[in-house]
Amino acid sequence: MDFKLRAPYAPTGDQPQAIEKLTEGVLDGIRTQVLVGVTGSGKTFTMANVIQNVNRPTLVIAHNKTLAAQLCNEFREFFPENRVEYFVSYYDYYQPESYIPTTDTYIEKDLSMNDEIDKLRNSATGALMERKDVLVVASVSCIYGLGAPEEYFRLSISLRPGMEWERNALMRKLIELQYARNDTDFKRSTFRVRGDALEIFPASNSEVAIRVEFFGDEIEKIYEVEALTGNRLNELKHVAIFPASQYAVGTEKLQGALAMIEEDLQGEVRAFEDAGKILEAQRLKQRTEHDLEMMREIGYCSGVENYSRYFDGRKPGEPSFTLLDYFPSGEFLVFIDESHITIPQIRAMYNGDLSRKKNLVEYGFRMRSAFDNRPLTFAEFDARVPQLICVSATPAPYELEQAGQKVEQIIRPTGLLDPEITIKPTKGQIDDLLSEIKTVVNDGGRVLITTLTKRMRKN
Numbered sequence: 001m002d003f004k005l006r007a008p009y010a011p012t013g014d015q016p017q018a019i020e021k022l023t024e025g026v027l028d029g030i031r032t033q034v035l036v037g038v039t040g041s042g043k044t045f046t047m048a049n050v051i052q053n054v055n056r057p058t059l060v061i062a063h064n065k066t067l068a069a070q071l072c073n074e075f076r077e078f079f080p081e082n083r084v085e086y087f088v089s090y091y092d093y094y095q096p097e098s099y100i101p102t103t104d105t106y107i108e109k110d111l112s113m114n115d116e117i118d119k120l121r122n123s124a125t126g127a128l129m130e131r132k133d134v135l136v137v138a139s140v141s142c143i144y145g146l147g148a149p150e151e152y153f154r155l156s157i158s159l160r161p162g163m164e165w166e167r168n169a170l171m172r173k174l175i176e177l178q179y180a181r182n183d184t185d186f187k188r189s190t191f192r193v194r195g196d197a198l199e200i201f202p203a204s205n206s207e208v209a210i211r212v213e214f215f216g217d218e219i220e221k222i223y224e225v226e227a228l229t230g231n232r233l234n235e236l237k238h239v240a241i242f243p244a245s246q247y248a249v250g251t252e253k254l255q256g257a258l259a260m261i262e263e264d265l266q267g268e269v270r271a272f273e274d275a276g277k278i279l280e281a282q283r284l285k286q287r288t289e290h291d292l293e294m295m296r297e298i299g300y301c302s303g304v305e306n307y308s309r310y311f312d313g314r315k316p317g318e319p320s321f322t323l324l325d326y327f328p329s330g331e332f333l334v335f336i337d338e339s340h341i342t343i344p345q346i347r348a349m350y351n352g353d354l355s356r357k358k359n360l361v362e363y364g365f366r367m368r369s370a371f372d373n374r375p376l377t378f379a380e381f382d383a384r385v386p387q388l389i390c391v392s393a394t395p396a397p398y399e400l401e402q403a404g405q406k407v408e409q410i411i412r413p414t415g416l417l418d419p420e421i422t423i424k425p426t427k428g429q430i431d432d433l434l435s436e437i438k439t440v441v442n443d444g445g446r447v448l449i450t451t452l453t454k455r456m457r458k459n
Contacts, residue, residue: 001133004081005052007045013411018046021407023053026333026387030404034339035391036072037409043391046409047335048078050389051135057332059324064344065089065139071337072137074411083131086414087138087323090117097303097366099359106365109303116206119188123204126242128326129153138323140345143376145305147246147319149311152326155248157241159222161213166217167198174200176251178244179300186227189244203244210239233408247304249311254299257310258292261367265289268367280364288367309372316368319376324384332386339390339399349375364459 011019018035025033037043053056060075062068062363065088076084090113122344127134129152136142155177159165171181174191179200181306182190186209191200200210209227213220224233249257265288272281308314336342353374360366376384390399400406424432437447451457 001082001131002055003052003079003133005048005078006080007078011045011049012413013041014409015042015046015413018028018407018409021405022050022389025405026050026054026357032388032402033405033407034395034399034403035389035407035409036393036395037391038393041409041412043409044074047391049274054333057132057327058335059142059332060135060137060335061142061342062137062139062337063345067337068139073136075135079135081131083127085127085134085136086120087124087136087142088117088123089139089141090114095312096356097360098356099363099365101359101363102209104204105418119204119206122242125246125326126204129156129242130170130240140342140349142323143346143349143381144322145308145373146322147248148327151249152243152246155243158238159219161219161221163219164217164218167214170198176246200241202241204242208233233394238252247308253311254295257307258295260310261292261307265367272364284367287365303382305373306366309369314372316372318372319380320372320374322376330386334385334388336388336390339392340394340396343396343398346381347378350377356459359383
């Protein structure tokens, strides 16, 4: 499907010329553009029009979850027929694993995961695999590691009526995708059996489940049903079930990865022993062997992301797969909202992560593969972005230097201009202020005074 913008108003003010210039810039192949728009000039509506005109999968990056949620809601109103997804960190609270050598203090990873945001993240990656008319609003968490998109897509299950599927084989496949059988507590990422029917609760939804009805070893019908009541909603001709986690890997690949981890573990333990670091060697051996046993038995462990390089088939030092790798290569558009704040955040992520992990690796708490579970460097992020539009009222020098085109949006759709600002000397400012107050009050107006400090306010 194409992007179809729905709005009760048309572009006005400076919006039409901004939309035209930005669209032409993208179609002409300009790599970086800057939209300089004053507050209240309708930059989000301008972005929506450019997205419709260009008609490519789009990533919009904001500098915090609140702004991302606001943008996502606005874009969903503009594009009700298309997929607008929300992708931010799924942690309500996150205390990363760390070690402080000076006090010999190990801080274990502690977290509180938001199930609703996890659902939305799965919905975003699933949508990118299924459709082209996808707009993802993300925070800077989009530069952190995910599983390999090829493996995520390869593991997905495609079901159609008339297909030959032995029910138990389908159940085993779902378990490989990290779904769990639960016949009593039916929730996201679970499945249950009801007679000749298998009901699957996708990881990307919290209200609608999939009912697959069998006749022998043949799929007879597929329905969307209400997860709570079981009432049928729609009959489907096709459904794709994606893994319950972006880190899911096939059984064969998992076994190969575990063998590689064991081999590298022996080398790192030997290196510690040769250096006389017996405590570190014992610590690394014990912790890693525990993780390996967990992965063999249940398919994952706490901190499994630290072994992601082995599952993804990456070499040491190679960057992780991220949300950007789930977009079609070279065929998507990126907006960075409030770029003067967001770009410095993207720059800062890598070094902060590296400084924490150095101690974990040097003191035997993690294998060296933990270094490869990391956010992208800014250079790596920049290399993955085919075309970029930076949006800000106050763009930083970096964006302006990189810009092949700068587009200004000064006149608001309302026609209202910024109030005139008069700067006066500090000499005699109190008497002047009292005079201005009397003038405004006599005209029926009100006055708001702001000061630098509480003490000045009292005076």
